[in-house]
Amino acid sequence: MPFEPTPASIPPPTVLLRQDPPTSWAVNYTALNPLSVLLRAALIYPDKPALIHEDVPRPVYYTYAVWAQRVQNLAYALRAAGIRPGDRVAVVAPNCPLIADAHYGVLAARAILTSINYRLKKHEIHYILEHSGAKIVIVDHEYAHLVRDFKAGPIIVSDDTGREGCAYEDFLASGRLYSDEKGWRGLEMEPDESAGATLCYTSGTTGRPKGVLTTLRGAYLAAVANAYESRLTRESVYLWQVTRVLPMFHAAGWCFPWATVFAFATQVTIRSVNNTHIWNHFLRTGVTHYCGAPTVQIGLINAPEARRLDKTCTAIIAGSAPTAALIAGLEKLNIATTYGPMTRNYPQPAWAALSAEERSKLVARQGHAFATAxxxxxxxxxxxxxxxxxxxxxxxxxxxxxxxxxxxxxxxxxxxxxxxxxxxxxxxxxxxxxxxxxxxxxxxxxxKDIIISGGENASSLAIEQELAAHPDVLEVSVVARPHPRWGERPMAFVVLRPGKDRDGFEERLNAFARERLAGFECPDVTPQVLDGTLAR
The missing domain is CATH 2.30.38.10 (Luciferase; Domain 3)
Incomplete structure (x- = not known):
């Protein structure tokens, strides 16, 4: 049965996609705000697909016009629930329309989006809710148990169907009713571009999670830079997928929830962890862009479904530095690489004459600063x-x-x-x-990860770069191991490529390392070889 948006999601025929600026603003000034890019997209391309969410039992599809109306409804619903400028709105959800809505609707209510990593322990999530002072929680049904004890305000649960009868859809419908059809002109523009946009918490690996506050101005300029640096256009299709590809809750999705809309692109959301679904979208939906850390890229290029794409797809890599071997592997599949969200590597014309290995080593550098940075x-x-x-x-x-x-x-x-x-x-x-x-x-x-061996500084990343070039290595991680004489020595944990022989591999890898690394950089203990789950 074809998907039909809820009646509350259908904009009126006379919709005005504009907010009125404060009268105090000069004619030559408008405060920067990512919300503006959605109104612009809905005005220029109202019928263009904005969100596609189909790898679920009840798929949904939203055009820019419909999505903008849903965002407006969310803003009014939050205001009706007592949310005021500067309040924090917590969202716990995988990549799905709900969290995409929140990146705009919360800002339209002049509140601060606090998207929380649902992979954290329950007590960590409770700490974030308390520390942020969140006044309301909007949560996906799969993770409602993580916030059940929240007492500071209402909890709105989404069943991720986009159909009537869902508490989240009812919440949006109540916002439409509360608006009394005042539309966007009934939602005041935020006058201060230095006001908070998002509050994202670190993982807390070295203590309590810390809340990273970004501004509307910073979010807008980062989005513009992302769109420019990654070459997003109206023809682009951007893939969101939990774990395998960057989730929207992680650092506001590196600002790509706004960058994609700035470029009028289409976003595809997948909530499950499934390489088959990802490659299906690569090959069938025409995905042109996605973000992910290096370990994500390793899994994708080694999936059984992986094959060279007919059209170039761009992978935006951040989180840690990729190896030259990984970049070469992506290039073979016609997946170009760039970095984000602060620096990127700018290819030089002379690189075209280099071998793939030489070029990959240059591309692996982090490069120069982004536009707007x-x-x-x-x-x-x-x-x-x-x-x-x-x-x-x-x-x-x-x-x-x-x-x-x-x-x-x-x-x-x-x-x-x-x-x-x-x-x-x-x-x-x-x-x-x-x-x-x-x-x-x-x-x-x-x-904190540099290895100091006999007074020499050994880079774990540099060692990983060289070991990853071995044809039998799928993934490698290097850490410091205490040593009675040298203080520390490098220790390598290696995942073999499927089907590769483990017999004698340690000796082959050690010999390979001695050819490429200085003595103090070579792991002088037997590498721990993993077959995917267990170390020998």
Whole structure:
């Protein structure tokens, strides 16, 4: 049966996709706000597919016109529920229309979106709800048990069907009723572009999760940069998929929920963890863009369904540095790579004449700053606390620091953490890198992960880059292991490619490492070889 949006989702024939600016604004000024890109898209391409959510029992499809109406309904429903400017609205959901709605509807209510990683422990989610001061929770039915004890406000549960009878759909319908058909002109524009847009919490690997607060201005400019740097257009199809591909709850989906709409692209959401579904969309839906960390890319290119695409697809990689071997593997499948959301590698014309291996090593560098961002620096700190740039010699190691339009505003309600992160007038990333003569940066490691062996600094990432080039290696991770003489030595954990022989592999890999790495960089203990789940 064809999908029909709920009656409350159908915009009136005289819909006006415009908000009235405050009278205090100068004629040559409008506060930057990601919400504006949805109104623009719905005005210019009202009938274009905006959201496709079909790998579920009851698929849904929304055009830009219908989606904009649903976002408007959500904003009014939040206002009717008592949400006021600056309040935090918590959302716990996989990649599905609900969380896409929230990236706009919460902003339209002049509130701050707090999207929470549902993979966290229940007590961590409760801590985030309490620390953020969330006033309401909108949750997918699969994860409702994680927020059942929330007492600070209402809990709205979505069954992810898009049909009447769902509590979330009823909530949207109540917003439409509450609006009294005032439309977008009844929703005041946020006058301050420095107001909060999203509050995303870190994973808490080194303590309690910290709330990363970003502004409307920063989110808008990051979205514009994403669209430009990744070459999103009206013909683009962007894939959202939980775990295998970037989830929208993670750092506001690196601002791609807004970037895709800025470019008038179509978004495809998948809530399940399934490489078959992903490759089905690559091959049938015409996916042109997706985001994911390197480990995500490894799984995709080694899936049984993987084959070379007829048209180039762009993978935006972040989270950690990819290996040259991974980039070469993606290239074989006609998947181009770029980085985000702060730096990217800008290919040079001369690279076309290089071999695939030589070109992949250059592409693996993190490159230069995004459009709308200041140039990143690689610095060392002197005894007087002044920071100085490292030489452009590809050898001198420093910390990557950054500032500018798309850096976070602060750690929410944590002045000490904010002050420490911004010391020296820059955001201190904790990434260690070198700078090449052409200005490109290459990340070597996290500062806390550098391996100090006999007084020498060994980069776990650099070691991983070389070991990953072995034809039998699917994935590799290098960590420090205590050593009685040298203090620390590299330890490699390796996942073999399916069907590769484990007999004698350790010796072959050690010999391979000795050809490519300095002595202090070579793992001098037997690598732990995994067959997918167990180490021998």
């Amino acid at each position: 200041d140039e990143v620096r690689v610095v060392q700190q002197r005894e007087d606390d002044e920071i100085v740039d490292v030489p452009l010699d590809a050898k001198s190691v420093g910390e990557v620091v950054m500032r500018g339009n798309i850096v976070m505003q602060e750690y929410f309600s944590d002045e000490n953490a904010t002050r420490n992160a911004f010391r020296g007038g820059y955001f201190r990333s904790g990434d260690l890198a070198v700078r090449h003569p052409d200005g490109n940066i290459s990340i070597l490691d996290r500062s």
